[in-house]
Amino acid sequence: MTVRLAFEDGTLRISSDRESDPPLGGLPGVEADPRTETVRAPAHFYAQLRDVLRELDADVDDRISPSESLTLSTAYELRDYQQAALDSWVDSNRRGVLELPTGAGKTVIALAAIAQTGTPTLVVVPTIDLLEQWQRELETEFDVPIGRLGGGEQRVEDVTVTTYDSAYLRADELGDRFGLVVFDEVHHLGAEGYQDIARLMTAPDRLGLTATFERPDGAHEAIRELVGPRVYRIDVDDLAGDHLAPYEIRRIEVELTPEERAAYDEAQGTFVDYVRQSNISFSSGSDYLQLVKRSGNDPAAREALLAKQRARELMMNAENKRHQLARILDRHREDRIIVFTAHTELVYRLSERFLLPAITNETGASERREILDRFREGTYSRIVAANVLDEGVDVPDANVAVVLSGSGSEREFTQRLGRILRPKDDGGRAVLYELVSAETAEERVAERRR
Structure with missing residues (x-):
């Protein structure tokens, strides 16, 4: 028996030289296609099908496997x-x-x-x-x-x-x-x-x-x-000191101002009261989706969501975080610094207040490249960004990161830490500052991402 494998519109078309050989029906992923009177399988089953047919000692007419063989080499020596x-x-x-x-x-x-x-x-x-x-x-x-x-x-x-x-x-x-x-x-x-x-x-x-x-x-x-x-x-700790820069994470808790505290407590209280009354536990992502759905026709649910957003913005953009940032920038005058935030509006306020080049999702590609090139060559020694530098961008070496605000995502935190871990010529230590508003939900967010 000869089994023929061919690719067609994202599927494997499978046929044999005899009309009803038993192996075809039992192959992994294979199902009958009554429209074309053939049998098919999703394309990603190709390797598995090929291995099974080899074990069956079947004669295979493979019209899929790339016939080209490339001669390639790389100058990199692997660690x-x-x-x-x-x-x-x-x-x-x-x-x-x-x-x-x-x-x-x-x-x-x-x-x-x-x-x-x-x-x-x-x-x-x-x-x-x-x-x-x-x-x-x-x-x-x-x-x-x-x-x-x-x-x-x-x-x-x-x-x-x-x-x-x-x-x-x-x-x-x-x-x-x-x-x-x-x-x-x-x-x-x-x-x-x-x-x-x-x-x-x-x-x-x-x-x-x-x-x-x-x-x-x-x-x-x-x-x-x-x-x-x-x-x-x-892990990072397995490589730090040898292949990546040694590092430390310094968590700094900042107090809300009296005005911020009063506004935060009021907004958080509105949210918590609604959640308790509605028996929503937030033990899973579906609980939050349930609240979002309710907000479409329940004014109280909508107000709870808006209150939660107000509380989040207050704790993430606290005024004392900016005072702490001023101290950090002064302490690390000779270092290369990336400031991370969660909100675009805050990026622009920090950029204006501290004269920092800013990168957000509104920054054009050419302008972003120019800023990063100047950071790379040393013309700029510090930049501020909202999320867009977390991944997918070749960020020049820095040795200090300041996380003013972020999500509870471990991935986001790992990516931000990774921006300062490339080995330094002088063997210096990288430092990540994490600014967290005390006695707010941000404390739980910070624990979750770590």
């Missing part, structure tokens, strides 16, 4: 932990996720994996900034044309870098084009739409890169199925 990560991925049948801190060289490991695999490769990234960074790295390391999908270009080559958005739009078309797919910041793949990128591609070799694999919504389980399990993990 011991980077080599261990690559070896773990190879030992896991070249499928799986590597979890390493920001600044630990995940890109270097991926370049080594691409060179070692020697197969047409697609690199998927979340932002245009990362698209451009990866394009530069690939063009520097490999003497082959580099394709690009995104940012106004649609060019496919044996080695191509794409945004998640562009990959989503073209996955059913390009699904059999690559033997390896690298998902940078792979936690983004957990989004429902983006999962289709991996489902519609046949690539047997899959590599995910992230600083924080697990997602609060549990969508990392889908990533585990589509890319592979986490096969290597190393």
Whole structure:
């Protein structure tokens, strides 16, 4: 019996030279398609089907596997932990996720994996900034044309870098084009739409890169199925002092002003009273969604949500945080500092008050590049940003971070810490200041993210 595997619109079309050979019905993922009177499977089952057919000693007419073999090499020499990560991925049948801190060289490991695999490769990234960074790295390391999908270009080559958005739009078309797919910041793949990128591609070799694999919504389980399990993990503390800068986290509690305290207590009280009266526990994300739904037709629920927002803004933007920031900026006059906040409006107020270059989601790409270039070359020694520097941007070296406000996300906190952990030429220590409003819900937020 000869089994034929072909790719068609994001699926595997499976047929044999005899009309009803029993193995076809029992193959993993395979279902009958009455519209075309064939059997099909989702494209991501390709590697599994290929292995099963090999075990069955079937004669396979494989029209999917890329015929090209690329000769690639990289000038990077892997550190011991980077080599261990690559070896773990190879030992896991070249499928799986590597979890390493920001600044630990995940890109270097991926370049080594691409060179070692020697197969047409697609690199998927979340932002245009990362698209451009990866394009530069690939063009520097490999003497082959580099394709690009995104940012106004649609060019496919044996080695191509794409945004998640562009990959989503073209996955059913390009699904059999690559033997390896690298998902940078792979936690983004957990989004429902983006999962289709991996489902519609046949690539047997899959590599995910992230600083924080697990997602609060549990969508990392889908990533585990589509890319592979986490096969290597190393923490910041394992690398600090040797491969990353030694660091310390200084938590500073600030008091609300009497006016802020009165307004906070009133707003928080309105929220808490409604929650208690409504028997909402907030033990899961669905409880908050329930409150949001109620606010559509329940004025009291709407007022509770608005009160919660007022309380959050008061504790995150407390005036004494700005006084503490002034002291930190004065204490670290000779250092390179990034100030992180959760609100765009506060970024502009801090920028005006302390004459800090500001980056928000409203900052144009060219202006952002100019600010970061000047920070890199030393013209600027400090910048302030709202979320946009947390991930997906090549941020120049800094050694001091100040978190004025943020969410309870461990990923966000890890990314912000990672911005100051690249080894320093003088062997100096990195410092992250975390400013928290005392006796507010922000204390619980700070504990949660750590």
